[in-house]
Amino acid sequence: xxxxxxxxxxxxxxxxxxxxxxxxxxxxxxxxxxxxxxxxxxxxxxxxxxxxxxxxxxxxxxxxxxxxxxxxxxxxxxxxxxxxxxxxxxxxxxxxxxxxxxxxxxxxxxxxxx
Amino acid sequence: xxxxxxxxxxxxxxxxxxxxxxxxxxxxxxxxxxxxxxxxxxxxxxxxxxxxxxxxxxxxxxxxxxxxxxxxxxxxxxxxxxxxxxxxxxxxxxxxxxxxxxxxxxxxxxxxxxx
Numbered sequence: 001x002x003x004x005x006x007x008x009x010x011x012x013x014x015x016x017x018x019x020x021x022x023x024x025x026x027x028x029x030x031x032x033x034x035x036x037x038x039x040x041x042x043x044x045x046x047x048x049x050x051x052x053x054x055x056x057x058x059x060x061x062x063x064x065x066x067x068x069x070x071x072x073x074x075x076x077x078x079x080x081x082x083x084x085x086x087x088x089x090x091x092x093x094x095x096x097x098x099x100x101x102x103x104x105x106x107x108x109x110x111x112x113x114x
Numbered sequence: 115x116x117x118x119x120x121x122x123x124x125x126x127x128x129x130x131x132x133x134x135x136x137x138x139x140x141x142x143x144x145x146x147x148x149x150x151x152x153x154x155x156x157x158x159x160x161x162x163x164x165x166x167x168x169x170x171x172x173x174x175x176x177x178x179x180x181x182x183x184x185x186x187x188x189x190x191x192x193x194x195x196x197x198x199x200x201x202x203x204x205x206x207x208x209x210x211x212x213x214x215x216x217x218x219x220x221x222x223x224x225x226x227x228x229x
Contacts (some may be wrong), residue, residue, distance in 0.1 A: 041222065044205075045220070099135075
């Protein structure tokens with residue numbers, strides 16, 4: 001069963017506009033959520049995270065929103081830049097500070113067009 | 115520190131052969147994790163170590179898979195009698211004490227192709 005789902009395999013956005021990547025989860029025990037960015041031939045790199053006690057976290061051009069009632073989170077990138085073109089993974093963990101493993105979504109390939 | 119290092123970067127093997135991958139974590143990180151990523155999917159958890167102790171194994175880790183971290187530093191992942199379904203990217207991550215899933219640094223992975 002896919003506990004974390006990213007239903008859009010790909011997304012194309014014009015440079016300078018907003019990119020919105022979506023993620024849904026089914027496990028109500030998840031209490032921490034992370035977004036990773038992955039370039040080809042590299043491992044995933046951490047981008048931004050959010051705890052379930054918050055509904056928004058912002059870091060520069062990146063903002064993550066969490067809607068616990070809908071079990072949905074989204075990553076907003078504004079303004080989008082060509083260097084943002086990559087695969088983005090949503091991930092979730094349970095059990096608070098004791099969490100060791102992450103459950104990942106399938107990823108969304110973001111392409112920023114000049 | 116150069117981050118998490120994985121070797122080899124690519125491995126092509128014939129079905130039925132054994133393969134071994136190595137992961138060198140960030141030196142001060144005591145936790146080390148293995149994940150597998152197949153085409154079109156996100157990484158899936160396989161196992162993790164705290165120092166030299168293997169504390170959790172996924173049901174994905176069949177009896178053909180074995181992982182070790184003998185001195186609490188580098189780790190090896192061995193796959194015996196490889197099958198075509200083992201073709202995937204094998205990712206290693208390490209994390210410092212107390213951060214667990216919140217503090218991962220991933221390596222660049224080993225891409226395995228079983229022919």
